[in-house]
Structures are given as C-alpha cells and as structure tokens.
Amino acid sequence: EALIVGIAATVVWPLSLPRSLTALRYVCVLSVLAICLTAIAVACKAPGYAQAKGGLDMEADPLEAEEAWELKWWNPDPASAMQSFSISLFAFAAHTNAVPVATSLRRADGYSIWCVSLYSVCIEVVFYAIMGLGGYLSFRGLTKQDFILNYRNDDVGMFLVRCIYGVVVCLGAPINLSPAASSILGLLGCSTHGRRSRASHCAVVTVVIVSCACVAIWNEHIADVIGLIGSSFGSLIVLAWPAMIYRKTLFQLHPPLIARFVFYSLSCAAALGFAAFLTQAVIAWHG
Structure with missing residues (x-):
C-alpha cells in the first residue's frame, strides 16, 4: 500500500498536472516495446512452464491437481464470458499511443485513418493472442488474474518485464490522464483557459489519482x-x-x-x- 501511494504521489500526480505532454512522447515507444518484450518472453517460457505444469504439486492432491491442470478451451459460465468481453473492450480502448496518434491524424484523410485503425487492431490481436495463449498454457487452471504474478520470483526475464511495465504504467498514466481531465472539464462546461482552469485541471487529476490509488489498495x-x-x-x-x-x-x-x-x-x-x-x-x- 505504501508503494502504491508513494508512486502515485511522487511520480504519477506531478507528471499528470501539466497539459503539455511533449516531454512524455517517447513513453509511447516504450509501451510498444514492453508489449513486444512481454509477448516474446511469455511465448518462450510457455514450453518450460507447461512441462513443469506451472509448478503444480501433483502429489499433494492428485485429483484437484489434475482438475486444475485440465486444458479448457471454453468456459461455459456466462459471467466469465461477459468479463472476458469487458476486458477485451478495455484492452482495445486504453492505450498510451491513442492520444499522440489521434493528434497526428487530425488532418489525415479517411483512408489513412481507416488503415491506421485496422492495422493497429490487427497487431493488438496478434500480440494479445500470444500473451493470452502463452500465459494460459503455462499455468492453465492456476492462472491468476494478473498472470505475470504466476511466474517465479527468481525468473530474471519476467522480473525485467515487470520492471519495464512498472515504468510504462507510471509514465504512461499521465498521457491518458491529462487529456482525460481536460475532457471532463470540457463536458462540465468549464473554461479551458486561465488560472481557474489550471486549478480545476489539478483538482480533477488529483481526484482521479486518489480514487485509483484507493481502488488499487482496496481490491x-x-x-x-x-x-x-x-x-x-x-x-x-x-x-x-x-x-x-x-x-x-x-x-x-x-x-x-x-x-x-x-x-x-x-x-x-x-x-x-x-x-x-x-x-x-x-x-x-x-x-
């Protein structure tokens, strides 16, 4: 909890206050590299973890272990299907590249926008499929909601992935949060200029960060x-x-x-x- 509060207060909050995000434009490239690195690491480590059955203790309770290691390609539970659909929506909606890409396409023609949208979604499908299948085949029924936590703490490769993703999240959050705060103020009909606008922007950013930190600590x-x-x-x-x-x-x-x-x-x-x-x-x- 202290780490979450500390990072939110010392890194995410100060970087989210400015409206100009030019200093963070290179984080978008780091985000793409992190996704590529994660997909490669998960795919390369999947055979080894699958052979070791994800570290499952088969002797403690053989029946329960066999059930946990059973390969299930479809979950008939409607609630799980809806949650998967929701996570897919989040995956394709929340990207640190969205804001700078939208800015660069402001004066583009319809065909260019269509191509960028189509190619980006196809690339996302490929990488998410690799990570999803690799993670599930490595741990199957033991897969945690954050499957990165399934990997051993002494796994150097996945430790590097965690570190890189930590940097991406800390620096990438302001890229989405600052424009979101401006959008909220616009929806509320607030002025986008002047000292009062800057104060409102800071207030919205602070409320959002505090709310996110509370949710992260609570759940x-x-x-x-x-x-x-x-x-x-x-x-x-x-x-x-x-x-x-x-x-x-x-x-x-x-x-x-x-x-x-x-x-x-x-x-x-x-x-x-x-x-x-x-x-x-x-x-x-x-x-």
Missing part, C-alpha cells in the same frame, strides 16, 4: 476492476459513442445493408457491454 483482483471499467467506459468509448456518431454522420453515405449492419452491430455490442457491467457489478456487490 487486488485486477481482472474484476478492468472488467468493470471496460464494460462501462470501454463500452461507451468503443461501441456506444461510435454507433451514435456513425448514425449521424456516415449512415447515409454507405449502402443501406452495410449501414444497418455496422450500426446494429455496434448497438448490440454496446448493449452486451452494459449488460456485462450490470452482471459484474451485481457479482462484485454480493461477493
């Missing part, structure tokens, strides 16, 4: 937290708002069949995301 189940965030904010950012924008701006420009397919697909997925949020919220409340 160690990272998948539950990400699932709730992904199904709420992720559904809005990735599905609901794009559906509304598409309906008002692009619906009439596309053939009717394609337009209806795109719009109703986004709308149904958004409804599924909100249903996932309600399901996870009820489970968390009663759990």
